[in-house]
Amino acid sequence: MTRIGRRLRGWTNGVLDLPQDVLQELPRITLIGNKELYIENHRGVLHFSSGQLTIALAQGSLEISGQELMIRNILGQELAVEGIIGEIRYKGSEEKP
Amino acid sequence: MKEPPLSSLRGFVTLHVTGPAVEKFINAVTEAGIVIWEVKPAGNGASLNLLLDDFFSLRPLLKKTGCRVHVTARSGLPFRLARLWRRKLFAGGILLFGVMLLLFCSMVWTVRIEGNQRIASDDLLAAARQEGIYPFQWIWRMDEPDKLSKRLTSRIPGLSWVGVERTGTSITIQVVEADQPEKRPLLSQRHLVSRTDAVVTGIYAEQGRPVVGINSRVKKGQILISGALGDEENIEYVVAKGEVKGLVWHEYNIEVPLKTTSSSYTGERKDRTYLVIGDWAVQLWGYGKSGFSKSRTLTENNMLSWRSLQLPLGVMTEKELEISYASSVKTEEEAREEGIARAKSDILARYGTDSTIKSQKILHEKKDNGKVYMKVLFEVEERIAEELPIVNN
Numbered sequence: 001m002t003r004i005g006r007r008l009r010g011w012t013n014g015v016l017d018l019p020q021d022v023l024q025e026l027p028r029i030t031l032i033g034n035k036e037l038y039i040e041n042h043r044g045v046l047h048f049s050s051g052q053l054t055i056a057l058a059q060g061s062l063e064i065s066g067q068e069l070m071i072r073n074i075l076g077q078e079l080a081v082e083g084i085i086g087e088i089r090y091k092g093s094e095e096k097p
Numbered sequence: 098m099k100e101p102p103l104s105s106l107r108g109f110v111t112l113h114v115t116g117p118a119v120e121k122f123i124n125a126v127t128e129a130g131i132v133i134w135e136v137k138p139a140g141n142g143a144s145l146n147l148l149l150d151d152f153f154s155l156r157p158l159l160k161k162t163g164c165r166v167h168v169t170a171r172s173g174l175p176f177r178l179a180r181l182w183r184r185k186l187f188a189g190g191i192l193l194f195g196v197m198l199l200l201f202c203s204m205v206w207t208v209r210i211e212g213n214q215r216i217a218s219d220d221l222l223a224a225a226r227q228e229g230i231y232p233f234q235w236i237w238r239m240d241e242p243d244k245l246s247k248r249l250t251s252r253i254p255g256l257s258w259v260g261v262e263r264t265g266t267s268i269t270i271q272v273v274e275a276d277q278p279e280k281r282p283l284l285s286q287r288h289l290v291s292r293t294d295a296v297v298t299g300i301y302a303e304q305g306r307p308v309v310g311i312n313s314r315v316k317k318g319q320i321l322i323s324g325a326l327g328d329e330e331n332i333e334y335v336v337a338k339g340e341v342k343g344l345v346w347h348e349y350n351i352e353v354p355l356k357t358t359s360s361s362y363t364g365e366r367k368d369r370t371y372l373v374i375g376d377w378a379v380q381l382w383g384y385g386k387s388g389f390s391k392s393r394t395l396t397e398n399n400m401l402s403w404r405s406l407q408l409p410l411g412v413m414t415e416k417e418l419e420i421s422y423a424s425s426v427k428t429e430e431e432a433r434e435e436g437i438a439r440a441k442s443d444i445l446a447r448y449g450t451d452s453t454i455k456s457q458k459i460l461h462e463k464k465d466n467g468k469v470y471m472k473v474l475f476e477v478e479e480r481i482a483e484e485l486p487i488v489n490n
Binding site: 044045049050069073074075 | 130143
């Protein structure tokens with residue numbers, strides 16, 4: 001994406017008041033209590049164990065730690081996580097892991 | 098959404114994936130558009146569910162990521178069917194049972210006929226069979242009940258209505274028979290002759306030729322209405338029918354006692370019950386004396402029997418009924434009246450209730466030994482015709 005394009009997009013967002021995930025490739029994360037987590041617009045699974053789950057995003061990654069984590073289903077860009085979720089850490093692309 | 102729709106119908110497998118990069122495998126699977134669910138870390142890999150259809154497209158992905166899969170569970174209809182297929186006889190039995198049940202349910206088992214009195218059930222059943230109603234007939238091969246009833250009505254004469262009703266596997270044919278005129282009895286050719294000596298007072302010939310006139314004297318056995326028509330050469334015999342009335346004399350010897358004693362039950366009774374064993378009778382109930390001055394005892398024996406065999410065991414009941422006697426004395430006049438009334442009712446009973454007593458005459462009367470003796474002559478108008486069959490030989 002060119003610089004002008006990016007700026008144009010940012011400006012459109014500002015003017016039209018559209019949600020960010022529609023226009024930019026940002027994930028939409030829904031958390032229901034500490035039991036369920038829905039992530040849309042993900043880019044795959046990076047690490048997978050019952051204690052920790054790392055999910056790749058368009059920019060950066062999402063680290064979920066908890067107990068008895070399990071991916072309930074994966075459908076294209078959607079992913080549902082079930083278990084006892086303790087911690088969610090969003091790592092932007094700028095941030096070095 | 099937890100799992101794809103109808104996954105249990107389409108069949109799915111639970112896989113255990115091991116390898117250096119399980120995550121890569123999961124990503125590859127997702128990218129390939131394969132739906133997986135219940136991805137759980139297990140052991141040193143992960144377990145996941147996958148539709149059976151997608152299982153065979155896993156192979157290139159496995160090769161690419163260097164993972165190994167191990168099927169831990171198979172569930173869903175295709176696997177069940179496969180398991181059933183291994184027990185073909187059992188599965189066949191289940192199928193056969195279902196099919197047989199279905200077939201037997203769609204079969205007529207009983208045909209019942211209701212409401213017939215004159216027409217034999219067998220005839221009706223035979224007619225129904227012609228229309229396709231019989232046991233072990235397929236229900237779907239039979240016609241509509243209303244059509245069947247219409248055709249049965251036209252097939253069997255003497256029926257005014259037929260209703261065919263099917264309840265489950267039994268068929269009820271309800272029948273209403275048409276009213277038919279009464280059949281006239283078959284009669285043989287005959288004359289009507291006089292039963293007794295009489296004087297004819299009326300003659301009416303319904304069929305045949307009257308040969309005597311009114312006021313003519315007839316002897317016993319004389320032909321009154323002849324069943325022979327025509328002359329000597331052209332003769333035809335018919336059934337003579339008609340009514341002939343005549344005056345007949347009856348002589349009655351009547352005796353009436355003046356003093357009569359009659360007994361009647363007072364209604365008081367005493368019952369005794371005995372148990373009978375062989376020749377022995379043991380009284381069970383009704384001890385004590387009745388205290389009746391005059392009584393009549395009725396004994397009833399109820400012996401046990403098995404089939405035609407009489408057992409020497411039973412119950413005997415004795416009913417002692419009290420009786421009272423009443424005597425009455427009649428006058429001579431009353432006795433005469435009673436005697437004549439008795440004779441008249443005897444005439445009516447003997448010669449028909451349409452007989453009329455024209456006159457009565459006491460020929461002789463005497464009183465002796467407390468009785469009245471009478472000789473009475475009655476002149477009665479009564480039917481005198483009697484049938485005499487014509488024998489041609």
